[in-house]
Amino acid sequence: xxxxxxxxxxxxxxxxxxxxxxxxxxxxxxxxxxxxxxxxxxxxxxxxxxxxxxxxxxxxxxxxxxxxxxxxxxxxxxxxxxxxxxxxxxxxxxxxxxxxxxxxxxxxxxxxxxxxxxxxxxxxxxxxxxxxxxxxxxxxxxxxxxxxxxxxxxxxxxxxxxxxxxxxxxxxxxxxxxxxxxxxxxxxxxxxxxxxxxxxxxxxxxxxxxxxxxxxxxxxxxxxxxxxxxxxxxxxxxxxxxxxxxxxxxxxxxxxxxxxxxxxxxxxxxxxxxxxxxxxxxxxxxxxxxxxxxxxxxxxxxxxxxxxxxxxxxxxxxxxxxxxxxxxxxxxxxxxxxxxxxxxxxxxxxxxxxxxxxxxxxxxxxxxxxxxxxxxxxxxxxxxxxxxxxxxxxxxxxxxxxxxxxxxxxxxxxxxxxxxxxxxxxxxxxxxxxxxxxxxxxxxxxxxxxxxxxxxxxxxxxxxxxxxxxxxxxxxxxxxxxxxxxx
Numbered sequence: 001x002x003x004x005x006x007x008x009x010x011x012x013x014x015x016x017x018x019x020x021x022x023x024x025x026x027x028x029x030x031x032x033x034x035x036x037x038x039x040x041x042x043x044x045x046x047x048x049x050x051x052x053x054x055x056x057x058x059x060x061x062x063x064x065x066x067x068x069x070x071x072x073x074x075x076x077x078x079x080x081x082x083x084x085x086x087x088x089x090x091x092x093x094x095x096x097x098x099x100x101x102x103x104x105x106x107x108x109x110x111x112x113x114x115x116x117x118x119x120x121x122x123x124x125x126x127x128x129x130x131x132x133x134x135x136x137x138x139x140x141x142x143x144x145x146x147x148x149x150x151x152x153x154x155x156x157x158x159x160x161x162x163x164x165x166x167x168x169x170x171x172x173x174x175x176x177x178x179x180x181x182x183x184x185x186x187x188x189x190x191x192x193x194x195x196x197x198x199x200x201x202x203x204x205x206x207x208x209x210x211x212x213x214x215x216x217x218x219x220x221x222x223x224x225x226x227x228x229x230x231x232x233x234x235x236x237x238x239x240x241x242x243x244x245x246x247x248x249x250x251x252x253x254x255x256x257x258x259x260x261x262x263x264x265x266x267x268x269x270x271x272x273x274x275x276x277x278x279x280x281x282x283x284x285x286x287x288x289x290x291x292x293x294x295x296x297x298x299x300x301x302x303x304x305x306x307x308x309x310x311x312x313x314x315x316x317x318x319x320x321x322x323x324x325x326x327x328x329x330x331x332x333x334x335x336x337x338x339x340x341x342x343x344x345x346x347x348x349x350x351x352x353x354x355x356x357x358x359x360x361x362x363x364x365x366x367x368x369x370x371x372x373x374x375x376x377x378x379x380x381x382x383x384x385x386x387x388x389x390x391x392x393x394x395x396x397x398x399x400x401x402x403x404x405x406x407x408x409x410x411x412x413x414x415x416x417x418x419x420x421x422x423x424x425x426x427x428x429x430x431x432x433x434x435x436x437x438x439x440x441x442x443x444x445x446x447x448x449x450x451x452x453x454x455x456x457x458x459x460x461x462x463x464x465x466x467x468x469x470x471x472x473x474x475x476x477x478x479x480x481x482x483x484x485x486x487x
Contacts, residue, residue, distance in 0.1 A: 049083075056084070057091045064095055072100040072120070089115055098151055101143040103136035111146070118151035118175060119143055137161050144168040154180040157210070159188050172196035182208035182232075189213055197221065203253075208232050209262065215239055219247035226285075229258040241297050245304035249281030257283075259301075260292040263318070280306040288312035295319050295328075302331035310335050315372045321381065325392050333395040335368070345402035348390070350382050350438075370396060383418045390425050400426055404433040404467075405442075416448045424456045431463040432477075439466055 051059075060077055074097055078085040088095060092115070099114055101107050101121045111119075121143045123132075132140070140155070141164055150173050155161070162183075170193040179202065181190075192214030195202075198221035205225055209232035212218070216239050219228075228251070233239070238261075239247075248254065286307040291298050295317050313332070377385055390397065403426050419441055434442050442464075449457065464477040 053087050053090075056087050057094060060088060060091070060095055072098065092117055101139070103132050103139045105139060107139040107142040111142070116149060119146060119149045120152040120154075121150065122152070122154045123156055131158050132161060137164055141165060141168065147171050147173045148175065150176055152176070152178040154178075155182075157181055157183040157187060157190075162188050162190075166191060169194060170196060173199060175201060177201055178204040180204075180206040180208075181210050182206075183210055187211060192217070194218060200224070203227065205229070206231070209234060216243045216247055220250065223250045224253060225251050226253050227256040228254060229256075229260075231258060231260040233259070233261045241300040242304070245281050245301060248283060248305060251283065253285050254283055255285050256288045257286060258290040260290070261294075261297075261318070280304060283307045284309065286310055290314040292316040293318055295325060299325065299327040303327040305331070306334055307331075308334065308336045312369045313371070314369075317372070317374045318376065319374065320376050320378060321385065325389060329392050329395060332370070332393070335395075345404070346396065346400050347404040347406060348386060350386060350405070350407045383422065387418065387422050387425070390422065397425055398428070400428050402431045402433070403429045405438045406435045406467075407437045416444055419445050420448075420457060423458055426458060427456060428460055429458055430460045431465070432458065432461055433465045433467050433472075436466060436468045 048056075060074075063077070064074060074088065074095060078088050088097070097117050098120045099111070099117045101110070101119055103123055121140060123140075137160065140161065143150070144165055145168065147168070153176065170191050173195050176195065176199050179195075179199075187209065189211035194212065194214060195218070197214075197218065201224065202222050203224060204227040205222065206227075206229040207215075208229075211234050215230075219225075230239075244259070248257075281304060283305055287309055289307065289310060289312070291301075291314070293316075296319075298315065298317075315328075372389065374385065423445065445457075461477050464475045466473045466475055
């Protein structure tokens with residue numbers, strides 16, 4: 001019997017032997033005590049030190065996976081014993097070892113104590129917006145003086161820090177895979193020759209409120225990007241929709257795209273008018289796209305790109321009024337996920353206080369996730385704008401099965417004809433959920449329904465639910481069903 005074979009005690013002198021098919025075995029108590037002592041001796045002798053190096057490496061690898069959110073905890077392993085230290089350092093690539101360089105640590109002294117492992121330069125999130133002390137900035141400089149070893153950079157750039165590292169960040173970083181830079185809106189611009197003008201292994205790029213006039217040229221050389229986030233784009237760091245589409249055209253691996261302007265005035269205008277026959281740049285790997293800016297910029301951008309595998313689309317418009325999103329509708333129509341007919345639920349939020357009009361499927365587990373918000377929409381145009389936008393989103397409406405209508409308690413009663421126009425846009429919906437603040441509007445529609453006004457009003461509806469805090473009540477829908485099906 002192996003010392004690793006589990007023994008299930010039954011009490012007395014009987015036990016189940018799992019190694020021999022789970023048979024019940026009966027022995028005298030004295031013999032059982034001898035075997036128990038023998039097993040205990042064997043267990044005491046079996047330690048992790050008998051495992052070969054390759055097995056230890058795999059154990060350490062799984063430890064690294066368990067500490068994925070804290071990838072720099074591996075150093076605890078090398079303090080156990082000399083052998084573990086040797087095994088860890090000799091398998092640095094397999095274990096993906098990195099050295100963390102933070103401004104509060106004495107970087108120069110630390111680097112002299114460790115092997116030449118990839119460096120991660122990071123500033124703690126809790127101190128992102130505070131100016132570093134001179135010695136802390138010097139620690140960042142010390143790490144950047146080793147560009148061939150730097151794997152990741154995450155910094156909040158102040159003018160003082162940028163003044164010290166401005167020359168250093170213009171040299172090539174051949175091993176750099178991820179960079180995340182942020183600053184305030186008054187920051188100095190990043191040099192045009194940022195990272196030597198190219199980063200051959202760069203996979204993730206995040207710039208937040210970073211003026212970077214040379215961005216279009218830099219992006220043309222970053223064909224290996226998997227994640228691109230350009231947030232808080234300033235007037236001095238703007239990039240036209242035409243130039244953006246041109247940059248994206250070579251990013252065949254791009255999976256995540258986030259474009260966010262700081263304000264409406266920071267949007268550049270395209271020099272060339274788009275043509276109906278414009279060739280679209282294909283983004284074959286893109287699955288998530290978030291945009292914050294004007295509808296004009298987005299319309300021009302999505303007219304130039306095609307993302308067939310996109311499944312997450314989040315849009316926030318800065319416009320006070322949005323009338324035409326025909327290019328966005330066409331962009332959605334070309335997505336492969338839209339061709340699946342049983343995929344989408346749709347929620348419409350119509351608040352009264354002018355902050356937000358939000359539409360979209362908020363369940364990210366669905367095949368397609370879409371959300372559109374207009375924070376600055378005038379209060380008296382919420383419903384009419386909702387109708388106009390939904391009317392243009394025919395690719396989403398054509399397969400819709402579940403619809404939710406939500407609002408706040410201060411929402412004023414709108415004209416019944418507008419609500420009728422909204423409900424007519426959803427002939428395929430079989431399940432309608434409304435919040436208790438929207439319910440008075442639905443009952444007003446019901447009270448006004450007759451054979452003429454009911455034409456095309458939710459003809460497929462079979463379920464109507466009221467969503468109140470803590471409860472979900474089903475309501476009879478015979479009036480809708482009867483009126484819609486007797487046309």
